[in-house]
Amino acid sequence: MELEAANVALGWYRGKLSKVETGQLATKPRECDEMLRIYGVSGHEAEQLRSLAADGRRSAAPERVTDSARQYVALERDSTEIRMVYHEIPGIFQTVEYARAQLMRSPVIPGAQVAGMAAARRERGERLRGSGTKVYAVLGFEALHRETGGREVLADQLRRLAGFAELPNISIRLIPWSAGAAAGLGGPFTLLWIEPANARIAYTETLTGADYLKTTDTYSLAFEQASDLALDEEASQDELKRRIIELE
Structure with missing residues (x-):
């Protein structure tokens, strides 16, 4: 699925999916589940991705970095x-x-x-x-x-x-x-x-x-x-x- 088509299917604003894919933006649990549904991912692989999404939502605090x-x-x-x-x-x-x-x-x-x-x-x-x-x-x-x-x-x-x-x-x-x-x-x-x-x-x-x-x-x-x-x-x-x- 092309990036723009996936972005439209998710109903996100233009460019949001690109930011997720490049690690600039974390997904909420509901958004992650919607991505898994659209991409047809299930089972153990889906659970791994949910775990990664949870890691992505973790704050880097107390680190202070650029x-x-x-x-x-x-x-x-x-x-x-x-x-x-x-x-x-x-x-x-x-x-x-x-x-x-x-x-x-x-x-x-x-x-x-x-x-x-x-x-x-x-x-x-x-x-x-x-x-x-x-x-x-x-x-x-x-x-x-x-x-x-x-x-x-x-x-x-x-x-x-x-x-x-x-x-x-x-x-x-x-x-x-x-x-x-x-x-x-x-x-x-x-x-x-x-x-x-x-x-x-x-x-x-x-x-x-x-x-x-x-x-x-x-x-x-x-x-x-x-x-x-x-x-x-x-x-x-x-x-x-x-x-x-x-x-x-």
Whole structure:
């Protein structure tokens, strides 16, 4: 069924179904049931979709994030596996001080919102402790050297990162300077595996928005390339500890 035909069949205003399909708008229980009826979905599959719709209605509170990242927070929370390639410390690993220093430089985030957003990033990281979510992060060496917030703030941030690396569900590996270029470092991204939908999504951010991509083959290849270039976990931990000592 074409998008416009489905929209008319549902009796919704023009463009509403498109917003639902792209995750910008959640459906009410009655609306979800009507969609299932029109699309002819029943049984176990219908129950799975009702469950997903309920997840979509959940508020992202207490997180405070930009509008473009609001959907990401919900997907991150529901993910069973997260893979990422970054040239800086990802938000989920950040300390409040590091996050605040980074967010203060944003041209689109009001200063009044910085403190709440910084605290929310730390809280998201705390959820990883003892969770079943597997996280595989590959970071460029530059993440250890850019003194966001100053040397002391960076040192505290790297100590937190080292603590995460010791958790059984988290792998943090570093791409050394000698490895040269890596595609993922030029365009940081996160790959999310979401259950029970058995979906894989690639998430990328820009200064003013974000993209959620269902075609993830290119990003999977970029992650594999970054992993091949990175040091193993033990060597990465050694480099991390060495950098912390340099900053002390």
